[in-house]
Amino acid sequence: MGTVIRNPYTGERLATIAEYRADQVADEIAALTAEPPSPRDRAAVLSVAAGMVRRRRTEFSDLITAESGVCRKETLREVDRAAGNLEVAAAEAERLTGEAIPLSGAVGKLAVTIAEPAGVVGAITPFNRPLNQVVVKLAPALAAGNRVILKPSEKTPLTALLFVRLLEEAGLPDGTVAVVTGEPETVGGAIAASPLVDMVTFTGGPRAGRAVALAAAGKPVLLELGGNDPLVVFADADPATAAALAVDGAFATAGQSCRGVKRVLAQAGIADELVARIVERAKTKRFGDPGDPETDVGPVISEEAAARVTRRVEDAVGKGAKLLHGGGRQGTLVEPTVLDDVPADAELVVEETFGPVAPVIRFDDPDEAIALANSTGYGLQAGVLTHDVDLFLRVARQLRVGTVNLADGPHFDSPHIPFGGVKGSGIGREGIRFAMRAMTVTKTLTMPYRFGAAGKG
Known part of the structure; x- marks a missing residue:
């Protein structure tokens, strides 16, 4: 057998x-x-x-x-x-x-x-x-x-x-x-x-x-x-850089990475532009046959895993999140998905979701960002985008994670x-x-x- x-x-x-x-x-x-x-x-x-x-x-x-x-x-x-x-x-x-x-x-x-x-x-x-x-x-x-x-x-x-x-x-x-x-x-x-x-x-x-x-x-x-790794984007960050990191970090390996971007925390002053850029960039991602050298996002590991991802997306929408791109699936293939205004208590962002999803959660001030980042049971890595080094050090000290990356996503790694x-x-x-x-x-x-x-x- x-x-x-x-x-x-x-x-x-x-x-x-x-x-x-x-x-x-x-x-x-x-x-x-x-x-x-x-x-x-x-x-x-x-x-x-x-x-x-x-x-x-x-x-x-x-x-x-x-x-x-x-x-x-x-x-x-x-x-x-x-x-x-x-x-x-x-x-x-x-x-x-x-x-x-x-x-x-x-x-x-x-x-x-x-x-x-x-x-x-x-x-x-x-x-x-x-x-x-x-x-x-x-x-x-x-x-x-x-x-x-x-x-x-x-x-x-x-x-x-x-x-x-x-x-x-x-x-x-x-x-x-x-x-x-x-x-x-x-x-x-x-x-x-x-x-x-x-x-x-x-x-x-x-x-x-x-x-x-x-x-x-x-x-x-x-x-x-x-991990349930956040990318924390403050209002002084470059929105194009932030969108690239959010999309690449959320969709790499079809979202099946422990250090991938699982949550995008966006400050009010940049959130509208950032979300628009994330959607624009997500639309360029080709998904389908993983054997095709032009494909960016392949399937998840099983139909059961794919169904779990889409169920969590639907649950978040039911709780008030806005589905801006994607959300569908065909068998094991989950369409690259972007959501805005995701409630912090949605299963999609409370649990580690292994799928190509970029959920955006908005915040007003650093204390709220820190609380949101620390609100799950995980604490692996985080990325912080800001030009304010004092702000970065303050946030980094209070984040309950193993690694905090400035000017990069949580998915940065080195041997x-x-x-x-x-x-x-x-x-x-x-x-x-x-x-x-x-x-x-x-x-x-x-x-x-x-x-x-x-x-x-």
């Missing part, structure tokens, strides 16, 4: 993958027996893998588009991001250091800390960005010297399977990474609860994240559980900075260097400055 993987746009059957039982997952974990390579060897494997990903860019892009429905323009960028993350991890593999601490309270003593691999890392990844979401977990785990048991999304596992084969071709030792596929409750639960797994890194929804954390109780966890949130958005930080630290344990050695003095009275 297996799971059939289908193209979410055409319904075409792509493959049938295995559904692992809990005992089979345990066997795969037990087989992860490789000794950690040296930092130089880890760096070499990751560097070679980065080059291979770049050379096979079209192959990976085609597969991501086929199994996720994300349009080709974006999957090509995803492949480039994944290769870049591998290159950063390769460099960081040789920079993972400890520190020396002179012990002032113990004469003649020195402490040295060493960052050792956590051991076996359980990595559970979501359906959106099926290559890069895998890379941002495997690359730091391997750079830090760990072994990995990987469970990709049951909706988009094919890219992960291809990538792990590529790692093996790049020289990754046998017994370093295993991939297990199947139902989240069975496979993810077996990974999180396994006594042979030393830490768990998970990206997905809050409900699944809580289940993983419960199953992994007593182990370190790194949880990225989504060199920490990524993660507060409240319901999760625990811990990703970003290559920061994830590597989370995937190590600190061992402390204490010793005399002069070894010959040890044991002498």
